[in-house]
Amino acid sequence: xxxxxxxxxxxxxxxxxxxxxxxxxxxxxxxxxxxxxxxxxxxxxxxxxxxxxxxxxxxxxxxxxxxxxxxxxxxxxxxxxxxxxxxxxxxxxxxxxxxxxxxxxxxxxxxxxxxxxx
Amino acid sequence: xxxxxxxxxxxxxxxxxxxxxxxxxxxxxxxxxxxxxxxxxxxxxxxxxxxxxxxxxxxxxxxxxxxxxxxxxxxxxxxxxxxxxxxxxxxxxxxxxxxxxxxxxxxxx
Numbered sequence: 001x002x003x004x005x006x007x008x009x010x011x012x013x014x015x016x017x018x019x020x021x022x023x024x025x026x027x028x029x030x031x032x033x034x035x036x037x038x039x040x041x042x043x044x045x046x047x048x049x050x051x052x053x054x055x056x057x058x059x060x061x062x063x064x065x066x067x068x069x070x071x072x073x074x075x076x077x078x079x080x081x082x083x084x085x086x087x088x089x090x091x092x093x094x095x096x097x098x099x100x101x102x103x104x105x106x107x108x109x110x111x112x113x114x115x116x117x118x
Numbered sequence: 119x120x121x122x123x124x125x126x127x128x129x130x131x132x133x134x135x136x137x138x139x140x141x142x143x144x145x146x147x148x149x150x151x152x153x154x155x156x157x158x159x160x161x162x163x164x165x166x167x168x169x170x171x172x173x174x175x176x177x178x179x180x181x182x183x184x185x186x187x188x189x190x191x192x193x194x195x196x197x198x199x200x201x202x203x204x205x206x207x208x209x210x211x212x213x214x215x216x217x218x219x220x221x222x223x224x225x226x227x
Contacts, residue, residue, distance in 0.1 A: 033215075043161070043205060043217040056214060091160055107151075109160035 004110035006092050012116045018080040021113045023092030024073055033107065034067055034077050035091040043091075049075065050097070082117045089114050120144050122218035124206050129224045130196055138191045138204050138221045146211030152180050152191045153205040155220065161205055164191070193223075201225045 005024040013019055025032045033048040047057040052069045060067070064083070069075040079086055093109045121143045130136040142150070149168040153161035167173055167182035167189060179192040193200055203220040210216055 042219040043207075045215050045217075058214070106163045106166075109162070111160055 004092055004094055004108055006090075006110035006113050008113060009111060010114045010116075012118065013082055014118050015083055016081045017117075018078065019082045019086075019115060019117075021077040021079075021090050021092075021115070023075045023077070023110060025075070025092070025094030026108055027073065028096065029094035029108075030097045031095045032069060032075050033093040033095075034075070035093065035109075036088045037091060037112075038088045046077070082115075084117045087115055087117050120210060120216050122206055122208060122216055124204075124218045124221045126219065127222040127224070129226060130193075132196055132198060132225055132227050134196050135192065135194050136196060136223065138193075138206075138223065140189045140191070140206035140218060142187050142189070142206070142208045142218075144208050144210035144216060147184060148209040150180075150182055150189050151207040151209070151215070152178075152189075153207065153217075155203045155205060157202070164204075196225050198225050198227070 004026055007022045011019060031050055034046040035043055036046055037043045044059055046059045047067045048055055049069045052072055065079055067077045089112045091109050091112045093107045095107045124140045149166055151166050152164040154164050155161040164178055165173055165180035167180050170182055170184055172179055172181045177194045182189045191204055201224050203222050205220045206218040208216050
């Protein structure tokens with residue numbers, strides 16, 4: 001299995017531009033998570049999906065952020081317009097959810113997208 | 119409020135044992151996780167505790183006391199490759215996973 005795939009791995013953009021981050025979860029996993037990691041705030045959960053349906057988006061910082069999961073093998077996180085404070089590493093993770101809960105016993109993280117907004 | 123505390127950094131010697139503590143105050147509790155994250159890489163799962171007691175996995179063990187809101191990760195026979203950040207995370211009310219800031223462990227020869 002290729003694991004969780006994220007693209008792009010690095011993104012440099014200018015303030016005000018739209019940024020789209022992509023994620024392909026592990027096949028068969030029912031849950032998909034988007035996280036953001038910064039030195040100041042650590043690792044924060046932004047939103048998670050169960051069977052393509054958004055379950056909890058309370059971590060999404062503001063209306064500039066949106067996430068979609070049109071099918072079981074693809075999700076996007078969009079920032080429009082982007083701001084310098086959005087600079088961070090964005091991780092996507094997935095889990096089978098076989099233990100009856102959202103987090104199961106193992107979350108598999110993708111390699112992350114390093115975003116720099118100038 | 120929600121709060122997870124762990125030391126910012128620790129240093130230990132190769133071959134030794136180190137214990138990384140984590141205390142938490144969260145709305146609800148559905149389990150506690152430990153993740154390892156090497157610099158520039160993604161977090162990788164180490165352990166999961168939902169009941170009180172010690173879970174052992176090779177050189178790594180994790181302990182949980184729900185009544186005290188306390189967990190620790192124990193690393194034995196330290197190796198240089200164990201130098202990394204160790205993240206404590208709690209699944210709280212509503213299934214929300216909350217991470218601590220991480221403990222940066224440096225293993226010296």
